[in-house]
Amino acid sequence: MRPISHVDRVLDAAFSPSAAAHSRLAASWRRSAHKHGLDPASKRDVARVTQNCLKHRRASLDTFMTVAAPRLDSLYALVGQSGCGVFLSDAKGVILDQRLSDADAPTFDHWGLCNGADWSEAQEGTNGIGTCLTEGRRLIIHRDEHFFACNTGMSCIDAPIYGSDGTIVAALDVSSARADQTEAFNRLIAAQVAQTARAIEEAHFRATFPTARIVVAESEDAEAATLLAIDSDDLVVGATREARRVFGMESSAALTPRPAADILGREDGPTGFEKAERAAVVRAIARADGNISQAARQLGIGRATLYRRMKRLGLNET
Known part of the structure; x- marks a missing residue:
């Protein structure tokens, strides 16, 4: 009996009436095929934005890129020797910055993992960057979990990064083209990716409210940044996504200032x-x-x- 091919497996799941309900991966494959009209057997080149467009996208996130850079360096120092590359995309899936060795650069460039490349799910189907942004969660897309057959040699580990308004501003990606990359090793890298994403989110939040007092709150999610920005009038003027969730504030967009005492639930007393x-x-x-x-x-x-x-x-x- 002939083994089922990757393309057949993807299409079977994408067109199954029940697979998407039981598997997030199958749901992503279904979006790729039905919503975006992609063919898993396609071998088209990865779409890339122009240099002017890339420059504009970077400029619009200037402060974010500045605080992210040293943390990308630190992450690459940990994973670079194992044949991994570090990539930072914007909220649309366009890669804005990267860290990789000269020896690995040709491989990643051949696969389209480079500055200016569009790795949104609409363009590349199920993949680390695009699916992370679509689903707003940390994930691993290991080899044949990719939608396109031509991408099944990669392992991608991703985490979303949220901005000070509670919306996703970027995706942090570590990708490897090594054939011996194991799922167990991916999970180790995933922990470091999540930690770096949190560090970038915290640094960006502090840079957004440079004159405010920053309060670190508790959350059951140890990998989420739970910060409040409090101004000189003791009003909460900013909150990270997790802080908004913990304290029941609006999940995104501009925050309505409110007294810190109301948010933090201080003990009864003078008002x-x-x-x-x-x-x-x-x-x-x-x-x-x-x-x-x-x-x-x-x-x-x-x-x-x-x-x-x-x-x-x-x-x-x-």
């Missing part, structure tokens, strides 16, 4: 102006090392007035 006044008095006393006269001068009030306010706010001299 409104009374709470702000209490905080100001406590800070002044702390700065004065408990010297009430000095604290009063910092606040621009008399010593007796400060004592009266302390009594009203429930504060004693200690």
